[in-house]
Ligand SMILES: Cc1cc2nc3c(=O)[nH]c(=O)nc-3n(C[C@H](O)[C@H](O)[C@H](O)COP(=O)(O)OP(=O)(O)OC[C@H]3O[C@@H](n4cnc5c(N)ncnc54)[C@H](O)[C@@H]3O)c2cc1C
């Protein structure tokens with residue numbers, strides 16, 4: 056038996072290597088690329104025979120700039136499109152944040168990656184990019200891939216757009232299922248969830264797993280319907296993958312709820328390879344888990360169906376201010392924090408970013424008149440004018456016919472949002488802290504070099520039954536999400552990266568008081584949570600864990616800081 060032979064061999068290697076070595080290993084480790092247990096080309100050929108299109112061999116996007124060993128590709132194309140989110144999402148080997156393409160070995164500090172800046176003199180290596188995968192075009196492709204991964208006990212990774220801010224769609228040496236080309240979109244004005252009754256029709260949009268917000272908005276707009284979704288510079292983030300399973304927020308969440316509050320049905324290939332419907336009537340436990348239990352832990356979602364709404368007008372509210380001193384910043388931030396629950400209760404959402412020197416905010420106020428918006432916000436604008444000096448403040452309120460009319464006016468900020476090395480730290484600021492410990496909360500937020508307060512909680516989000524979905528119930532008590540970021544230069548040594556990560560861990564600790572429940576949004580959070588079960592899932596964790604055991608008893612689907620991951624090592628290759 057080749058596995059036995061291999062096991063004898065590794066018995067002589069250092070235990071750290073043995074631990075990551077073979078699927079026949081009695082310790083139950085996953086098989087990764089380069090190991091003896093990795094499927095042969097013949098095994099892959101027989102998988103390939105079941106697929107719609109050939110297997111993919113993802114490579115890091117900068118590979119084209121390193122001709123040796125990577126003769127194909129166009130380096131100037133890569134250079135021009137490095138900060139283009141759509142271009143990145145179109146490549147199986149690219150991630151929106153390039154740091155997730157890189158693999159940093161935490162044991163010895165070695166770094167494997169491929170960098171755009173060739174003058175760094177570093178080699179181009181595969182990093183955390185999975186070397187082989189299935190470019191799924193049909194449900195059958197997904198089923199064949201899931202069964203293959205199970206049969207060979209492979210470290211499996213699901214990738215959609217590669218936006219994940221914790222790098223959960225990348226995994227070194229893994230086998231990838233790429234959902235990007237599952238692009239079906241259909242609108243049904245009288246959608247009935249499977250198993251539901253004829254009189255519960257919902258005007259709903261069904262999105263294939265690979266649909267991106269840009270496409271979903273275009274389809275909804277064509278039907279004159281609003282769909283509650285997320286935003287980014289180019290709307291390249293996925294609409295039916297990690298976004299919704301993690302929660303899914305957008306600037307109109309206080310008015311319409313989160314993604315998990317709007318999805319009425321999923322279709323999913325479960326870990327045993329079955330394709331099933333999950334909704335209120337079918338696999339309702341799985342449906343509950345898929346709404347906030349985090350992506351990549353339950354199977355491969357093939358579609359998500361969302362409730363849609365009538366289009367309503369909205370008013371854009373924007374302000375930029377610079378502060379003459381930190382007292383002005385403190386006074387203004389205190390008022391801003393106090394305002395959060397009031398605005399979200401009125402259905403407003405958006406974000407503000409600030410520090411001791413500047414404040415920039417953008418809110419959308421749906422379905423209220425321009426005059427009403429002025430009445431709500433002008434007192435705050437005047438307050439800022441008094442505190443900062445009127446000449447240091449720019450304000451704007453502007454009405455739009457509907458969400459898409461506003462969306463069409465968006466121009467890229469000019470600051471690259473992708474193609475950078477970023478990691479986040481975050482906490483949901485509780486409503487109690489915003490209302491009853493306002494000054495203290497403002498002070499804490501201003502202790503960061505830079506922080507964003509994302510107004511996507513409160514309002515309808517706060518009024519939903521916390522137990523109706525798997526999502527962390529802490530969301531329902533939140534006023535806003537506070538997020539800060541660390542960054543480093545391309546090609547940075549592991550010690551620079553480790554120091555940055557330590558600072559992120561420190562930011563998480565520092566943010567703790569604004570969230571008495573230690574709650575945060577798992578899709579915009581750190582990789583160094585002291586207890587991810589508490590901060591990402593709260594009191595829903597145990598129920599999620601038991602649903603995970605039922606549907607994925609062998610833990611085929613694992614992501615870092617995901618349900619059940621606590622039983623595995625950091626690379627999710629070996630059980631602890
Ligand atoms: C520029 C930018 C803007 C963002 N804006 C927002 C925003 O407005 N609102 C918001 O809430 N979040 C936002 N995010 C965060 C975003 O929600 C998360 O990054 C989310 O994980 C992206 O999901 P994805 O499927 O597009 O990405 P991926 O990185 O491809 O996947 C994310 C996770 O989902 C899993 N996954 C993906 N598809 C499937 C599937 N079909 N079945 C099972 N598992 C799957 C992957 O394994 C991975 O764990 C933003 C991120 C970026 C980089």
Ligand SMILES: *[C@@H]1O[C@H](CO)[C@@H](O)[C@H](O)[C@H]1NC(C)=O
Pocket residue numbers: 129130131132135
């Ligand atoms: C490479 O890309 C650049 C920029 O996108 C383009 O102008 C050029 O024609 C491409 N070259 C080749 C050989 O395809």
Ligand SMILES: *[C@@H]1O[C@H](CO)[C@@H](O)[C@H](O)[C@H]1NC(C)=O
Pocket residue numbers: 160163164165
């Ligand atoms: C670090 O460990 C990895 C994996 O065990 C090995 O491939 C690499 O050569 C090591 N690097 C250094 C600098 O020791």
Ligand SMILES: *[C@@H]1O[C@H](CO)[C@@H](O)[C@H](O)[C@H]1NC(C)=O
Pocket residue numbers: 172173174175
């Ligand atoms: C590329 O790396 C070189 C060498 O470290 C450095 O001098 C240069 O500034 C880098 N270029 C960019 C665009 O970051």
Ligand SMILES: *[C@@H]1O[C@H](CO)[C@@H](O)[C@H](O)[C@H]1NC(C)=O
Pocket residue numbers: 192193194237239263357
């Ligand atoms: C996409 O839609 C077409 C046409 O309705 C259908 O044949 C196909 O099965 C769908 N694909 C997926 C992955 O659902």
Ligand SMILES: *[C@@H]1O[C@H](CO)[C@@H](O)[C@H](O)[C@H]1NC(C)=O
Pocket residue numbers: 425426429450451452
């Ligand atoms: C709202 O306020 C702006 C000034 O900030 C003003 O130009 C606009 O006319 C006001 N709109 C209404 C309807 O009062």
Ligand SMILES: *[C@@H]1O[C@H](CO)[C@@H](O)[C@H](O)[C@H]1NC(C)=O
Pocket residue numbers: 373374375415449450451
């Ligand atoms: C504030 O700055 C942003 C980014 O530069 C800009 O898009 C916006 O229009 C500004 N708002 C106002 C009111 O000037």
Ligand SMILES: *[C@@H]1O[C@H](CO)[C@@H](O)[C@H](O)[C@H]1NC(C)=O
Pocket residue numbers: 486487490491
């Ligand atoms: C704020 O404090 C008051 C008085 O203690 C309390 O009744 C209220 O519930 C608190 N607000 C929140 C959101 O917890």
Ligand SMILES: CC(=O)N[C@H]1CO[C@H](CO)[C@@H](O)[C@@H]1O
Pocket residue numbers: 132135136139141142
């Ligand atoms: C695939 C893609 O988006 N390519 C773009 C790369 O950048 C050039 C220049 O900006 C564009 O013309 C291409 O369309």
